Each structure stands twice: as structure tokens, then as C-alpha cells.
Amino acid sequence: MRSGEMENCSFRIKGMCCGEEVGMLRSEVAPLVGGDEKLSFDLLSSKMTINGSIDAKLAEKVIEAVARTGMEAVSSGDACAAGVCAINAESVWKRNGTLFSCAASGLLLIAAFVFQAIHAGNLFTALSDQSVPPIFAVVLYFSAILAGGRFVFPRALYAARKLKPDMNLLMTLAVIGAIVLGEWLEAASVSFLFSLALLLESWSLDKAKTEIAALLDITPPTARFICPHDGDIEEKPVGEIPVGATVVVRPGERIPLDGVITRGTTFVNQAPITGESALIAKGSGSEVFAGTINEEATIEFRSTRSASDTTLSRIIRMVEEGRSRRAPTEQWVDKFARVYTPLMMLVALAIVVLPPLFTGGGWAGWFYEGLVVLVIACPCALVISTPVTIVAGLSSAARNGVLIKGGAYLEAPARLKAIAFDKTGTITLGEPSVKQVIAVNNHSEEGLIANAAALEAHSTHPVARAIIRHAESRGIRSSVADSFTIFPGQGAEGSIDGKTFWIGSHRMLERWQRETPVFHDAISRIEEAGNSIMVMWCDDHVCGLVSVADKVRPEAKDAIAGLKALGLKKVVMISGDNLKTAELIAKEVGIDEFHPELLPGDKVRLISELKTKFGGIAMVGDGINDAPALAAATVGIAMGAMGSDAAIETADIALMSDDLSKIPWLIRHSRKTMAVIRQNVFITLLVKSLFLGMAAAGVATLWEAIAADMGASLLVIFNGLRLLSITGAADDKKL
Template identity: 45%
Template sequence: MGWYAGEVYGEDVSYSMIAYLLSIIIGGYRLFQTGLKNLLHLRFDMKTLMTVAIIGAAFIGEWGEGAAVVILFAISEVLESYSMDKARQSIRSLMDIAPKEALVRRGSQELMVAVDDIQIGDIMIVKPGQKLAMDGIVVKGNSTVNQAAITGESVPADKIVGDEVFAGTLNEEGLLEIEVTKHADDTTIAKIIHLVEEAQGERAPSQAFVDRFAKYYTPIIMLVALGVAVVPPLLFQASWSEWIYQGLAVLVVGCPCALVISTPVSIVTAIGNAARNGVLIKGGIHLEETGALKAIAFDKTGTLTKGKPAVTDFIAIGKMPGDEMLKIIAAMESNSQHPLAGAIVRDVEQRNLDYLSVEIEEFSSLTGKGIKGKFNNSLYYIGNPGLFNELNPNLIKDSLRVEILRLQEEGKTVMVVGTDHEIAALIAVADEVRESSKEVITKLHKLGIKKTIMLTGDNQATANAIGSHVGVTDIQAELLPQDKLDFIKKLRDKYDKVGMVGDGVNDAPALASSTVGIAMGGAGTDTALETADIALMADDLTKLPFTVKLSRSTLRIIKQNITFSIGIKLLALLLVIPGWLTLWIAIFADMGATLLVTLNSLRLMRVKDKE
């Protein structure tokens, strides 16, 4: 084995040496630029190690192996770049999803306008089969719109006048006229792309650990390599050429390529997969923290429930047929501003009952109690049981009181309908529980979440009814926003890692105080996108177990990658003891580990929403 380049004899060998030298210079130009600069500034990273190893290989005449190190390092860089691009392609596809121009009506003219020139208030015309270029509100027409790109929902959403629509979604059926509400840079899709790109560039805790590790590891490897190269020849009269070669092999095998890439490629892949499934994760730290959650608190209204009251029970008691009674009730309630009035009117409309033809006279509201109005010369009241106790203490019979109490214990608001001498009907209204809530809580418990807690400002009876139905482990009722915040702080003291799921508006303090704040319906609210660490873009709670599962898979793969990267290094370094370590083994240990770590990380693309 030659000591230096001058000992390479023969014309053919010289030609091959020149070929190797050219491949080292051409293939390693960018590597040397960074490596030599780092060496001058005493900054030690994998490029510094590689540069020293290649120069050393050339110095002892191992031109072929030096060239191989350069070529394989270049291949590993290309693989790394490819894997990062593959992980980011879900975001790139989002960028291309919204059209660059739209058909806009201005005055009596219809013209194609570039999205950057479209103004708030412009009317955008979207034909069936076209994608929406801007966010806006439907002002004319109705259709179904596929919102999968924004919310991850596979089922198209029905859109009518007054509904919000998003850029990048597909109009499937009818012609829509949409009033533009946001500039191109402020659309929901633009914000998602910006936030995900920021998130993918952010350093996660395990990545910070790797960076700190590499900072100390690199100079230690250089010292070990120096020791391997000089100690055996100096102390044991071993061959200088053989042990310098071994020292260079230590430098190559010591390169922490696989270790350095182990975390970022996993984080980028997972965040891209989440975005494709309608979950916006705003950084690697939040992705990792979600996997470590031990307790998750849920706001009740709008999270575990739909946040919109609905009629659950109607019991006709008097002689009048139920449908006739319902028409009178809806006619009276249509004059009321109370939130529960809307629920009753909606229910009667769904039954196709013509309540608008019913004439109510002398309508008035009884603050805090109910309403009253005259129909066919009879004065009807709709209100809480207390109102009828005031009208006539003997009106509500014991059997009826039992029925009212039963409905109230189920978490329903009960309204009594009747005159001052007869009870005509009972009507119960409640905030409907989401169909998915029970299944979501069950899945979270199976995933190992120890505590699921429902937080609500509602009374204890309503809270107990809903909490026991969905299966949460704890129920906290009659809470003010400040109480929710205090409760989250107590949970963090007890469980350390605590998630909070809310609508991102009323629950902002509690979301901010939790380890991971998760907002519902991020596609519709800017507040949710800004406040929360994670936003479920559709108003869909089933995305939560998927997010926890994806986070757990990411943590597991990062640990596998780090363990494998360090393990393969130690194994290869042990080959130094019997003097078996060659540059070829070193190269394949390093580049092979990088490739395996990359492929392992890309498995995160296969974590599915529904399994």
C-alpha cells in the first residue's frame, strides 16, 4: 500500500489516478467548499469529517477509495434530497391546487382575472367541474363542493347562499356566484401552505438532541481517528500506512449522516401526510408532544357536541293533534330571538308543516321565562316549567313532573306548551352529541390515553348525561373560561403532557396553556389556525385518533433511526480492534445506514386516517 501519490508507478496507473482525482474534484467540489471552510473555523460536522477522510485517502495513495467515498457521499446526498422532496410533495401539490385566474363579473362584464388582481367584493363565477380560485361567500346558486384538499373530507359538502367556500376546492354540480372575501395571500389554502412549510422547517426536540450530540460526537470521532492512526505505529511499531488507512476508515464510518437525517425526514414526512389528511400540525415539537400525551380535555359545545341545539322530543298531551300543535308552536317561536326558538322552527320546517299560515296575535316575550301569543282567541304560553307554576300551581300533574325530570336528567332543556288552564305539549331541546364522539373517545383510550375530560359551562345534570354517553373518564361542569384555564394547569401538574381540544375561539386561554392545543374546524376560523398548535381543518373529531397514531408512529420511527444510526457506527468501529475496518466497509456502513434511515422514515406516508 503506497504512502503517497508519488509512489503510484506506471502509465496506466497514472491515467487511473488522474481519473480518480478528477472524479474527486468534480464530485466533491461542493463538499470540499463547505468542509474546508468548516475546518478553518473549527466547526465539526459530517462534511468536515468527509473532507479530511478524502484528503487523507489521496495522501496515502488510496485514490480509488477516495473517489468512491466522494461518489457514494454524492449518491447519499441525492437520496436525502429525494426523500425530503417526496415528503414535501403533498405541500407542493397543495400549491398547485388553486387556479391562477378566475372568471369575475365587474359591472355588466365577465372577464378572466389573475388571482393577484381580484379584489375583495368581486363576484367570482364558478361553473360545474371548475376549481375555486378564491375564498368567499356564496351569493347565488347551490352545489356540492369537494373540500378534500382543505379539510380532508372525502364526502362533498352541500353549499347554498350564505355558505363559506375555499380556494382550491372543486365545484361539482351547479353554477355558483361567489363574493370574494379574502385576498389571494390570505386564503385558507395560502395560510395552510405557509404554516406547513414553516412547520416542516422547524426543529423538533429529538432533532435538537441530534444536533447537540453531533456537536460533541464529531470532534471525538476525529480524536479517535487520530489515535487509531498514530498510537499503534508509535507504541507498537505497527505499519504507519496500515493504521493511517484504518484512521481514515474511522473518519468515514464516524460520519453521522444517518443520524443527522434520522429526525428531519421523519418530521417532514409526517407533517406532509397530516396536511394531506386535513390535519394542520404547526411544527415538529407539536407532532412529538402529541405522541406523548397522557390526558386530553375536550370542550363540550362544538367539540363533543355539534354546538347547534335541536329538538329531541315532542310529546303532545292535549286534545289537539300533534302536527297542529307544532304549527302553533313554530308560528310563535318564529317571532322570538331566543337560540332555542331557531331549533324548533328548523324542526317544524323539516317536517314540512306550514306554520307561516298560522296567525298569532298579541305576541310578547316573557324575559327569562318564555313567550306568549293568542291563537283562535286562546292565549298560549311556551316556557319553562316555572312559568306554568306561576300561572297555576296545579297545572303540571305529578306524572308530568316525572316526565319533565326524566328529560332534564338526560341533559335536555324542557319547554312546556299550554294555556293557563291546560297543558298541551312538552318539547325538549338539546345540543346534539356528534355521532363520532363516542367512537373517538373509545379509540383514544385504546391508544393508551389515560384520562379524557369533558369541560363545560353547562349545569351538572346536562354535563353528566353527555359525558356518560360519550364515555369520557371525567366530567367538569359549570366552568367559566378562567376555570377551564385553571383546570388545564392542574392537569399539567398531574399528568405533565396534556392536550386540549376546543373551537379555538372561546377556548383560546385553555388551548394556549395545554401542552398541545387542538382546534376544531380550522378551515372556517382564522383564530383556530393562529391559536392552536394543531388544527383539525374539517369540523371532524375522528381526525384526532389519527393524529395521535401518526405522532406515536413518528416518535417510534425517530427512535428506531437514532438507535440504528448509532448502533451501526459502534459495530463498524469495533472492527478497528482486529484491524478489519476498510474504507469500503466504512462507506457502506455510513451510506447504507443513511439509505435505510430514509426509507424507514418514508413509511410514515403510509399511516392512514381510517384503519
């Protein structure tokens, strides 16, 4: 990257509140930055991000392009901090322009109507069709129209030039039409009410943004740390605490950074990240995470991450990035709106032209009803409700310990018909222990374990960790392995004291033709008991075997039953373990179909086949050893991602805790989110259909239409925000 350039520059866009404005921005900005794929938008934060490097000259061009649409771009983020895009202090007018315009329009409207009423002699005469406003009232009405349309008319002009009709053009045409009819009161009322609708919509979106931020932004602003120079306790902003500092947290306080406890024991409430209410015992050497709550005693811990790199910071960052990954339903609504708006303009034209031609009615009356159709046709309620609902669903899920990387992955679980679980570390605890060590051919148990630990030292698999823990617990010092090679899903090879050793599964032993009939029978008996086998051999003989066993997660059986109750057609367990062990575990948790002895490539092929058969499948694993299978699934779900960078980065959905009950919760939450989206679409189309019918019958008014459209917008926004109230499985069911 050249000097003076910054990566991923963001702009706050004033006036961007729905998909139509996004379309306008894309058409102007995309050619400057290299195409649509370089742009991402967050409606809730009114943010546009350019994905790639940008310099000061290009930033200025982007700001000018945004201005052509009638909106305003203010740079933000890292680029601003570096001076590439300077932020000027905003005036009160700029910060509250919509409020002032709306207030001015309302006051001018009231003043104009008062003058008209005085001129007419009374209020009722002023409201009648026969009342003609005096010239001074007309001037006030016109001023009210200009004030109310301060932010609407420039965008309407842009839409007309580009032949892309939008809500701003619809409202402008309605105002112009009312003026043509001489309905100055109606024209000014439409302009004022539409500016009021924009103000209320902006307020409701700000409220949504505030509530969502409050769900996630739970890190304390300051932290106490022990000064390394004099040992005094000082308090500084959390962003100024260096990695490696000793931080002090008192009972009842939130932990400000990720770290490892160096002094004290306590219980920590990790619900803010994992969604689990149970307190977790923590002592010296235990990890603690920013945003969690120290419940019992004062502790000291060594910070291991900066404030911008904590687990909670990454969660917040993922949720924010997820807002720009639009769900299929959201994309469909935007496409529908692009067709819907010009179609409704044709309907308005038909209502103006057809009734007078075929019934002989007056043109003025039907022209007025055509204006009503233009007003009620505004698609903003339809377009804005979906992203608000999606973001509320993403934020609520994150607050409950489920990190979803975008609307597409929030929507997908609602349609799932099949789900696959890896066995080790998912259905089981992933903490196997060594049950038996059998050394043969003049090898000792200690020597066997020492060599096995040497070969497994570079593996992340739970069985490898079990062997290493067993060696440590017995005080056996690991040998040193050279020329180390891992065979994924099978085992490992290495050179110890000049000899080549292998450690691997029973199947690997058979494949390498190192097995004897006697040894085969011994292995089979151990596998019948549900244990997993790791065999070690060297150049010309078998050295021995290590049997390990894992425990099933206590919530696994209920979680599987919950998935079946939700109507999933297929629940599958896949494993690289032997047939008998896989069969026993599947039977214990209630899984009917299982596939044992699979290599990583076999797992990917099976997931691909199931995805084709059922039209989509979720894969649940640990996010590290199962990365290829997770990537092959429609939705990859990683377990126990708290503290694991790899799991958070790999999966589409990351469960911050090792709690399988979060899987049925996720599906219910996804279905609830989709139900709310459908409710919002239904409410919006119902209101619009009702007024379309009233306009066709000649009984609708502009006042009623603008009030109904404003009410529908607010209703669908707050309906979507209901998802923020979900705090657990019980609340999810009641919502």
C-alpha cells in the same frame, strides 16, 4: 418600519442540507441580526428567514457572512419583490454545480484509473497495493479530488478555523490521509463518492419537497369570472381575481378561491382540506373553499378572500412556518451530533495509535482504518432524517385535515396520557335548540325572547346563537340593548328601554340572590331532563327562563372508545353547564370523569392541575370560547377550524372538520412519526457501529464506508417519506 426596509426577509441557502450547516450559519449570521431568536431555518426548502426588519445594507452583510461558511445565499420572498435584495438570473453552472462537480470528478477518476491500469499492464495489478500510479494519473486523481471537493473543502476550512468539526472536515481529513498514504485511487474515490452522496441527498430532498408541495398545492392556477363591465366570462390567473368577483366553477373542477355561493346548487368534495370523503351539499349562501372539488353542477360564487388569504393558503403557510419550529427529538439529535462528531474523531485517532502501540502492527494499515472511521462517522444521515420525517408527518396530517403548527406539536400527542374535552361544540354538535320558554311576573314569551336575543346578540356562545335563531324562526324582532357587558362563562348584562336586564346561568342567578324556592324547583326539574338553562331577570324580579338542549356528535362515543384503546389514562370532559346535563352527556359517550359548572378561569386551573399530574395534557375545544384553556394545555386542539381565522391562530393543532375521530387518528399518526424517527436513528447507528467494529478489526475499506454512509442517508430519507402515503385512518394503521 423605515423606508427601504422589509419584514421577514428570506434567503435560499445553497449547500444547506443538515443541522451542521445550520449551526455554521447561526454562528455567522446571528450576531448581525440580533441573536439566534431572529433566525429560523427550513432544511427541506433550504431557506433561512430573518424574523424582523432588514434593509439592503444588512442583506448584503448577511450574504457575505453566508459566503464565509462556504455556502451561498440567494434572497427570496417579499424583500426581493420590493427590490431590497435583487435576485440575479442563475447560470446553468450555479443551478447544477453539484451535478457538474460530481460528474467531472467521476470522469477524471475513471480516466486516471484507466491510465494507471495501462501503466500497470492489467486491471488487477492496478488495484493491488503494489501499483504506483504514473505522474499523469496522479494529476488526474488530484483533479478528481478537487472537483469532488468543490463544495466540501471550503466548509471544511471554515469548520477547522472555528474548531467545530463537521462532516465536511471529516471527509477532507479522510482524503488528505489517503493522499499521505499514497492511496490516490482511494482518495479520489472518497472525494467522488462523497460528492455523489451529496448529489443523491439533494435529489432525495428535492423529491421530498416536490411530494410535500404536491400534497398541499392543489389550488388551480386560473379561475373564470364574470366581467362586471360586459357580463362575459373571462379566465385569469387566480392571483388577479379581486375580492367580490363572481367566479364560475364547472362540475369536476377545483374551486379556486374562498367564497359564498350566489347561484346554483351542487355537492362539494372537501376532502383536500378536511380529509373527509363525504360529499357536502352546497347551495345559495353556502361557503366554499379553495382547493375543494365541485362534483355535480355549475355554480357561481362571490369571492370573499384573495388567493393569498384563502383557508388553503393559510394552511400551507402554517405548515411552512411549522417546519422551523423544531421538535424536541430533532433538537436532541442535533445536540447529539455536535458531541458525536468530535468523539468519533477521537475514536479514529485511537484506532490509528493504540493497535500499533500494543500489538506491534504496521502504522500505515491502522492509519487507513482510522480514515475509514472518519468517513463512517459522518452524521448527516442521523441529522437529516429527523427533519424530513417531521415535515412529511406535518404535511400528511395537513392533507388529512389536521393542521399541526410545528414538530413540537406533532411529537407531543405521542406522549399524551390525558386529554380533556369541552362539552359544548366539541362533545356535542354545538347547535343547541330552544326547547322551552317560561315567562313569569307578567312578562310574555315574545317579550322575553326579544330581550334575551338583544342581550345575546354580541355573544359567540352556541347557546346565544340558539336564542337568536329561535327569535328569528318565530319572527320576533330583537330589542335594542345599550351599555352591554359580557361576564365570561356566566352571562351578560345590558340596558333595554332604560331598565337593566341580566341573562345568565342558574348559578349566576343564585350568586346574585334573585332566585325563589319555587323557581329553583322548576329549574331543577328541567335540568334533570338534561337541558341547559338561561335565566333572565331585571332590577327587582325574575322575568323567566329559556331551556336549550344540544345533541351529542354521532362519532363521539367511538372516538372516546378509540382514545381509551390507545392507552390514555385519563379522558375528561369539562363544562360550564349544570351537573345533571354534564353527567348525562358524559355517560352517553363513555367519559368517566367530568367537571361541570366551570367558569373560564376554573377550566384553566383544572387543565393546569391535570398537566402537572400527568406530565402533559391535550385540551380539545372550539378555539374561540375555550382559548384560555387551550393555551394552558400542553397541546391545544381546536375543532372545526375551516373558515375560522381565530381557531387556526389560537390552537397548536387545528382540526379542519368537526370530526372527533381525528383525535385518535392524530395520536396514532404522532406515534407512527416517532416510530419512524426511532427506526431511522437505529438504522444509522447500526450501520456506523458495524463499520466501527470492522475498522477496529482492520477489515473495513474506504469504499465500503462511503457507500454504506450514502446508502444509510438515502434509506432514512425515504423511510421518513413513507408518512406521505397516509391518506386516512385505515392507511395509518397499515403503515
